[in-house]
């Protein structure tokens with residue numbers, strides 16, 4: 001489920017009218033400024049989110065290490081979207097602890113402040129500026145805080161141009177740089193949006209069902225992209241496509257949510273063989 005508004009759970013709005021939904025409102029924290037002394041970049045403890053008395057998140061505990069590529073799975077309604085809403089400040093938890101690094105209390109910040117601190121989110125539906133070229137979309141993402149038209153008119157420095165070219169390579173859209181982004185395939189739009197997130201130099205990227213609607217080839221390319229980003233960035237990927245999870249997880253941890261808390265966590269093999277996961281999610 002990908003609601004943009006919440007009936008309860010203390011909605012905190014903050015997205016501008018012109019900005020695509022994945023774009024945060026400013027520069028990210030320098031990675032050297034974030035205190036990850038114990039290797040932990042995101043720490044959720046006993047998080048509870050209720051909607052009219054129903055606990056969508058029920059004493060959720062989750063610890064993500066810096067540089068991790070964590071896959072989150074679970075049946076519909078397990079609380080995956082709500083968990084991301086809590087991390088990004090879209091929904092304020094009723095109770096519990098949520099820390100970014102050792103010192104940044106996410107429950108005290110709004111969406112824009114959290115984006116600024118270095119947590120970027122990509123929603124399922126690509127929201128690029130279709131009339132603008134791929135290059136211009138990346139350019140805008142970098143300079144969003146100045147406003148759209150000022151941004152487009154302002155001259156790029158050599159360093160900024162290099163950065164855009166670097167991202168174009170990474171998302172494999174160098175050859176499409178001058179094309180209007182509306183002409184890209186669904187998969188290419190998704191990569192462009194990831195590129196737009198990267199322009200803001202986030203430390204953590206939250207990705208909601210990134211493989212949805214992609215061809216097999218695009219899905220595989222996305223997997224390669226995520227694997228190349230892990231380490232330098234921390235990625236949290238919510239996904240239902242088990243082949244994709246298999247590609248990106250390797251020996252990495254996978255978390256299965258159910259009824260608002262962690263049902264199982266471990267390697268994909270461990271989670272897939274967990275009787276409780278088979279029961280509620282994977283089936284026999």
Ligand SMILES: Nc1ncnc2c1ncn2[C@@H]1O[C@H](COP(=O)(O)OP(=O)(O)OP(=O)(O)O)[C@@H](O)[C@H]1O
Nearest residue numbers: 001006007008051056075076077078079080081082
């Ligand atoms: N704004 C809301 N008001 C009331 N109930 C809500 C609201 N948002 C989510 N819920 C409920 O909370 C539970 C968790 O929903 P959530 O969208 O987080 O699950 P999910 O794991 O992301 O599911 P899916 O895989 O279908 O996207 C569901 O039962 C959902 O109906």
